[in-house]
Amino acid sequence: xxxxxxxxxxxxxxxxxxxxxxxxxxxxxxxxxxxxxxxxxxxxxxxxxxxxxxxxxxxxxxxxxxxxxxxxxxxxxxxxxxxxxxxxxxxxxxxxxxxxxxxxxxxxxxxxxxxxxxxxxxxxxxxxxxxxxxxxxxxxxxxxxxxxxxxxxxxxxxxxxxxxxxxxxxxxxxxxxxxxxxxxxxxxxxxx
Amino acid sequence: xxxxxxxxxxxxxxxxxxxxxxxxxxxxxxxxxxxxxxxxxxxxxxxxxxxxxxxxxxxxxxxxxxxxxxxxxxxxxxxxxxxxxxxxxxxxxxxxxxxxxxxxxxxxxxxxxxxxxxxxxxxxxxxxxxxxxxxxxxxxxxxxxxxxxxxxxxxxxxxxxxxxxxxxxxxxxxxxxxxxxxxxxxxxxxxx
DNA sequence: ACTGTAGCGGAGGTACCCCTCCGGTTCAAT
DNA sequence: ATTGAACCGGAGGGGTACCTCCGCTACAGT
Numbered sequence: 001x002x003x004x005x006x007x008x009x010x011x012x013x014x015x016x017x018x019x020x021x022x023x024x025x026x027x028x029x030x031x032x033x034x035x036x037x038x039x040x041x042x043x044x045x046x047x048x049x050x051x052x053x054x055x056x057x058x059x060x061x062x063x064x065x066x067x068x069x070x071x072x073x074x075x076x077x078x079x080x081x082x083x084x085x086x087x088x089x090x091x092x093x094x095x096x097x098x099x100x101x102x103x104x105x106x107x108x109x110x111x112x113x114x115x116x117x118x119x120x121x122x123x124x125x126x127x128x129x130x131x132x133x134x135x136x137x138x139x140x141x142x143x144x145x146x147x148x149x150x151x152x153x154x155x156x157x158x159x160x161x162x163x164x165x166x167x168x169x170x171x172x173x174x175x176x177x178x179x180x181x182x183x184x185x186x187x188x189x190x191x192x
Numbered sequence: 193x194x195x196x197x198x199x200x201x202x203x204x205x206x207x208x209x210x211x212x213x214x215x216x217x218x219x220x221x222x223x224x225x226x227x228x229x230x231x232x233x234x235x236x237x238x239x240x241x242x243x244x245x246x247x248x249x250x251x252x253x254x255x256x257x258x259x260x261x262x263x264x265x266x267x268x269x270x271x272x273x274x275x276x277x278x279x280x281x282x283x284x285x286x287x288x289x290x291x292x293x294x295x296x297x298x299x300x301x302x303x304x305x306x307x308x309x310x311x312x313x314x315x316x317x318x319x320x321x322x323x324x325x326x327x328x329x330x331x332x333x334x335x336x337x338x339x340x341x342x343x344x345x346x347x348x349x350x351x352x353x354x355x356x357x358x359x360x361x362x363x364x365x366x367x368x369x370x371x372x373x374x375x376x377x378x379x380x381x382x383x384x
Numbered sequence: 385a386c387t388g389t390a391g392c393g394g395a396g397g398t399a400c401c402c403c404t405c406c407g408g409t410t411c412a413a414t
Numbered sequence: 415a416t417t418g419a420a421c422c423g424g425a426g427g428g429g430t431a432c433c434t435c436c437g438c439t440a441c442a443g444t
Contacts, residue, residue, distance in 0.1 A: 019410085019412080019420065021411070021422080025422085046401080047402080056424055057424070058403095058405085058406095058422065059422060061403065061404080067402095154375060158371060161363055162376060166353075166354060166376075176350060180350050180353055183376070184358075186378075209390085211390065211441060212442090214390075238432070238433090240431090249393075254391075
């Protein structure tokens with residue numbers, strides 16, 4: 001509520017190296033990790049990630065001594081993007097802004113699910129990310145609630161969980177996913 | 193729609209052995225597998241399942257030559273229970289019957305999620321189970337729709353996916369899960 | 385009680401993954 | 415151009431999971 005939505009990445013311990021080749025490897029690893037987590041979930045093989053990044057396994061471990069470090073960094077990255085998006089959406093209508101943001105949120109859920117699975121909530125960074133995300137997205141819901149567009153008897157956590165759950169599911173096609181999400185959002189709208 | 197909701201287990205290839213000790217082992221394996229899948233998801237260790245069941249790994253492989261066989265059997269079991277429940281609920285009010293069944297459905301989702309992950313939809317049994325479940329549960333939704341309790345512009349598949357997604361998510365506590373599910377169900381109800 | 389057979393358990397070969405360690409390489413500051 | 419510090423890759427030891435195979439066990443039918 002009071003926290004600024006930005007400093008998440010600065011909390012993360014591991015930092016991007018200064019040297020050119022090192023920085024390139026760091027980026028490649030992060031990108032490969034993102035893909036691997038999205039594909040295989042929490043227990044993607046670290047060796048596979050290094051392979052995909054075209055980097056030795058040793059390099060991976062130097063940058064991210066722990067599997068957790070890698071997770072945290074990838075996750076913090078996504079959250080930052082999400083926070084920035086919330087700010088950019090501030091000028092739209094309350095309900096439109098909220099749903100637009102939730103759309104983005106849904107896009108980043110693949111990673112989040114893996115992270116949640118791996119970190120199991122017992123991480124400082126995870127906590128910081130959550131706060132940061134609530135600080136960024138929470139106001140969107142509150143605004144919609146004040147405008148009478150969203151029901152008042154729910155909080156931002158409820159909404160996030162709902163959207164997260166639905167988007168994490170396997171659907172026949174994207175149309176079905178959108179349809180189901182819309183139905184659920186009708187429940188959020190219903191102020192009667 | 194026309195299919196009877198019961199024959200699922202008969203489709204499954206592996207069958208319960210006749211001999212007393214063998215049957216006991218079979219049951220123990222199934223129970224251990226159910227627990228392991230619920231706990232560790234799709235990639236639970238087969239050796240661990242055998243250990244939990246107090247049975248040699250060889251016994252597991254004799255009963256279920258493939259990981260898939262084990263999955264299918266466990267899954268078919270759950271589906272059968274679910275189908276039976278649908279019949280028992282037939283005498284309640286349309287909306288109440290529907291939500292009550294979805295409650296049971298949610299309870300079995302833990303296994304289903306693992307199965308879905310493992311089988312990836314490319315299984316005959318999976319297909320048969322789905323049909324069986326739709327045949328059993330679909331009428332509950334249709335009845336609610338005819339009664340004007342549920343919106344008409346959605347089908348049973350949509351509903352199942354929605355509930356499945358939400359219940360598969362990690363919540364702070366059961367109260368939150370129920371709250372979120374209720375919100376989403378308000379979206380289903382909303383006939384305006 | 386006898387006996388054939390269905391069923392049992394787990395050792396062991398193979399494969400993969402985790403993580404450490406260190407000799408060689410590459411950058412960037414002088 | 416030199417040089418030393420930072421960085422690189424991957425071999426290798428330890429662990430676990432998968433699955434097969436076979437000598438032994440215990441059930442059930444006579």
